[in-house]
Amino acid sequence: MNKEFDALLRNGTWTLIPSPPTANIIGSKWVYRIKRKADGGIERFKARLVAKGFHQQEGVDFLETFSPVVKPTTIRMVLSVAISHGWHLHQIDVQNAFLHGFLNEDVYMAQTPGFLHPKYP
Amino acid sequence: MCKLHKSIYGLRQAPRAWFSLLTDKLQAIGFKGSQVDNSLYVYQHGSILLYFLIYVDDIILAGADLNFINHVISLLQSNFPIKNLGELSFFLSVEAIRSDEGLYLSQHRYILDLLRSKMDKSRPSITPMSTSQILNKSDGALFHDPYLYRSIVGGLQYLSFTRLELAFVIHKVSKYMHDLKELYWVAVKRILRYLKETISHALLIQPDHLLQLQTVIGAD
Numbered sequence: 001m002n003k004e005f006d007a008l009l010r011n012g013t014w015t016l017i018p019s020p021p022t023a024n025i026i027g028s029k030w031v032y033r034i035k036r037k038a039d040g041g042i043e044r045f046k047a048r049l050v051a052k053g054f055h056q057q058e059g060v061d062f063l064e065t066f067s068p069v070v071k072p073t074t075i076r077m078v079l080s081v082a083i084s085h086g087w088h089l090h091q092i093d094v095q096n097a098f099l100h101g102f103l104n105e106d107v108y109m110a111q112t113p114g115f116l117h118p119k120y121p
Numbered sequence: 122m123c124k125l126h127k128s129i130y131g132l133r134q135a136p137r138a139w140f141s142l143l144t145d146k147l148q149a150i151g152f153k154g155s156q157v158d159n160s161l162y163v164y165q166h167g168s169i170l171l172y173f174l175i176y177v178d179d180i181i182l183a184g185a186d187l188n189f190i191n192h193v194i195s196l197l198q199s200n201f202p203i204k205n206l207g208e209l210s211f212f213l214s215v216e217a218i219r220s221d222e223g224l225y226l227s228q229h230r231y232i233l234d235l236l237r238s239k240m241d242k243s244r245p246s247i248t249p250m251s252t253s254q255i256l257n258k259s260d261g262a263l264f265h266d267p268y269l270y271r272s273i274v275g276g277l278q279y280l281s282f283t284r285l286e287l288a289f290v291i292h293k294v295s296k297y298m299h300d301l302k303e304l305y306w307v308a309v310k311r312i313l314r315y316l317k318e319t320i321s322h323a324l325l326i327q328p329d330h331l332l333q334l335q336t337v338i339g340a341d
Contacts, residue, residue: 101138
């Protein structure tokens with residue numbers, strides 16, 4: 001949990017400010033998961049800070065949403081073309097993908113539960 | 122209070138913010154978005170051709186030139202942390218296994234997880250559906266656990282990735298989510314029993330040297 005919090009600070013995810021009187025403030029919470037190895041043993045405990053997106057208001061702190069999901073047909077087709085030409089097929093995985101995106105909207109979030117800075121309530 | 126500059130998990134725009142960051146980088150490298158699928162990006166310059174498939178944070182690269190693949194990965198790595206998983210082997214819970222015949226796509230592990238919950242002692246079946254039992258009957262006993270039914274049928278739907286032969290039966294049992302009868306649950310269990318019998322079946326993608334578009338027309 002401390003690690004995840006430090007990562008968010010290093011990432012420059014937010015700056016602490018005094019409360020603007022009219023802002024729509026969204027909450028957040030920690031979600032804990034146990035990552036297991038293939039044999040069922042515990043690999044590590046994972047903590048992820050998650051915003052309460054249901055506090056958000058369209059047009060105020062979010063404008064458009066879109067979730068890119070590739071069609072199975074496209075995957076099968078690309079694999080088929082690759083196999084037919086004897087190409088290389090490589091896979092990569094982006095870590096903490098959603099933490100890298102930049103926000104175009106003004107989004108205000110209450111301070112992280114368990115990590116309160118007394119100067120900026 | 123925090124003013125957010127970057128996205129975090131749970132925000133409504135988080136997936137979109139990530140996707141637009143990634144595709145901006147791809148376009149800067151020279152990739153172009155495909156007309157047919159938003160998640161497919163293509164790089165084509167001179168003799169180099171590279172396909173780039175995006176499923177949120179899981180990515181597949183397909184191309185002849187290994188040096189160029191590694192070049193693209195290192196360019197992206199200068200922007201965000203990326204784990205290079207090497208040759209395609211397991212993505213979106215589908216196993217990819219190379220053989221002399223081609224590439225096998227298997228959801229063996231996924232099926233195992235699906236069966237683990239319920240079907241330990243059930244008898245395997247060689248067919249996925251009864252030929253005599255009609256499913257649209259409105260009478261019969263109600264099924265007591267709608268949550269279980271929806272969760273299993275939802276899980277079955279993802280199997281259509283590699284198990285194309287199941288499309289019809291899964292469609293059938295998906296039609297009755299709102300008014301569940303014991304009869305439909307029997308049909309779902311039949312599909313699970315069939316999966317138990319055929320768990321090792323995989324989709325084989327074979328090389329085809331005539332990559333031509335063919336049209337098939339059906340008439341009544």
